[in-house]
Amino acid sequence: MSAIALPPYALAMGMMIDRMDQGSPVIAMDYSPRATGRPGFFHGGVIGGVLEMAGFAALSAEIARQGSDMRIRPINISTEYLRSGLPERLYARGEVVRAGRRVANVRIEAWQSDRDRPVASCWMNFQLSPRKV
């Protein structure tokens, strides 16, 4: 179903759509040298990048469900880093809290082997605008 195309940055980092979970795509990414921050751990910016991609994907899926085609741009992100990102697969999934006509609010969580022990969580605001033809 999901026609969500991941952008070059996401593909370069090895992100993929793992599955759909209650309407939101779950983004997965394996640990790699290019994802490493301090030796042996995920870089915080990479975790942020995965959270953002999950937020974008969740919102894209929601907008597609509403039958509209809007351009989505991030306004801001606020991330809490809860645990160190270990050298194993990282997942993230967003939950659209509200998608209005101009702005959408999304909450996103990232986790690793245990879904109940999140590595990071964030909220994001997105600006929605009609796609120029």
Place this chain on the structure above:
Amino acid sequence: MDQSETPENAFERISCEDRFDPAKWGARMNFGGHSGFIGMRYRDHGPMWIELEFDWREDLVGEVETGVLASGPIISLLDNATSMSVWTRTGQFRPQVTLDLRIDYTRAAVPGKTIVARAECYQVRRSMAFVRGIAHDGDPDDPVAHAAGIFMLVDAEGWTK
């Protein structure tokens, strides 16, 4: 450059240094890891601030139609710059982790332009450091992003693996 140097031993040796040298640390960012992949470079620093940068690249794009950079690399740049601003201010390397980082994307970065982050640590306490910064693509008065965050100082043991 010493080819035998790995990110691991670069970290070990820099941890033992008495003074934190931003330029030296910056030069080591390109050995590998995520900062190496992004192509982050040290640019400049003062007593209270530090600047890092990276060049626009096709594989860092977030929106194919426009060529605008993904925000992920900008988060990474601001994370590194604000982190290093703590050690720049205190003059000493201390292991720390990002507790919280907020970024406002004030406008889209112009495709093809180098992104510069300028960060400062405005308060240090025993266990926490408070930071802020901007990212711009040429004009610091017209930033592409604004960041505010907190780093938590942690024990050296287990900080790296």
